[in-house]
Amino acid sequence: MxxxxxxxxxxxxxxxxxxxxxxxxxxxxxxxxxxxxxxxxxxxxxxxxxxxxxxxxxxxxxxxxxxxxxxxxxxxxxxxxxxxxxxxxxxxxxxxxxxxxxxxxxxxxxxxxxxxxxxxxxxxxNLIVTVGMLSELDIIKKGKVPDYLSPLESLMARSFRRGLMNCIFHTKREKLEDLSCLPMEWFEPELSCSVQMDDKITGMLLVHKCSSGRLRVEFMSATGPDAKKDLLHMVRFSILQAVSNYPEDTEVIIPRRDESSRKLAGYFFPDRKGVSxxxxxxxxxx
Structure with missing residues (x-):
């Protein structure tokens, strides 16, 4: 039985x-x-x-x-x-x-x-690329990361939680079911980052390192007055950190949960298809 x-x-x-x-x-x-x-x-x-x-x-x-x-x-x-x-x-x-x-x-x-x-x-x-492919993107060859963008490792746990809840409240993007409950430790501190303006976090890009060593984007949202620019600044920061710290063959999973994430993925990788x-x-x- x-x-x-x-x-x-x-x-x-x-x-x-x-x-x-x-x-x-x-x-x-x-x-x-x-x-x-x-x-x-x-x-x-x-x-x-x-x-x-x-x-x-x-x-x-x-x-x-x-x-x-x-x-x-x-x-x-x-x-x-x-x-x-x-x-x-x-x-x-x-x-x-x-x-x-x-x-x-x-x-x-x-x-x-x-x-x-x-x-x-x-x-x-899911769109799957490699760190090597990220290193070839034009976004990392121009512009610089602004001072108001900080790596996750520089945040205190309380600031992280408050900032995450603010981003979740204001975003219209599809998100993980349990995003608000995930501990700060779930996200890679050197790859994840936040936008902080006037002591308020208005944007976050959060990356998780899977047990297999793959990297997966878990959340990406900016809600400030220059949200589109902030989003690109966070993407540039995270890519530069990945290129500096991970082998070229490391796989990166980019979920396309909604129209916004599909457009962004299509902008960077127009010829790349999702997993069959x-x-x-x-x-x-x-």
Missing amino acids: MNMIQVTEENLDEFRDLIPEDIAENLSRQPYHCIALEAGDSDPSAALVWEFKYLNDVTKPTLSRLSWLHARDNEAGSDIFSEYGAIVKEVETRKSLVLMPEDDAAGVTDVLRDVGFDLKKAEGE CVFGERTESE
Whole structure:
């Protein structure tokens, strides 16, 4: 008989072989959840990781976004989705979405179709470049970083939190579900930066170093009177720091969560496409 196990930080070591490290590290974050199935002393037969979106937003229906699925076979896949379905219905989840790189989804597309996902190929939201590619951008060859821009490592924790909340409150950009809860330590202090005017932080660019060594842009927003210029100043600062401190082959993930980030990514990398993905959805409740 299969037993369902909630995978958390406390027991994650038992399941690291099943979950990629950059996904596993997210299990320390509130919106992310993981369950696994195992029988007795045998190896787990399935594991599923997902993120709840808009769970605490009364203006939007709750969604669940799957980020990883391991299933030994179709039966194991069916069993874990039975457990998953019961969990997401408890919080009245409207839909489940999946957007996985094709390589990650290659062995589980049959399982996803069997449990009700309508799948198709799509371009992913993440643009992946390298530090070497960043070093060739014109933005770092002209202009200078203004004095009112500071690296994250120069901020006190209280100033960081106050500044982050101010930027979140004023931005219209799509952002991480738990951005306001992430600790300052989640972000790379020498790559992340802020714009401070009249003792008030009006812009932030925050970068996270993943467990694999990849760099990922987590948040980028400027809300002051010269917001567009400030945004470019922060981008220049972060790129210069990355070029100075990381090998050329270090991968940089640039999420394109909304129209603004898609336009900015397209401006710097007009010929670069997002990762080829498998996209699908299924209805959980009406």
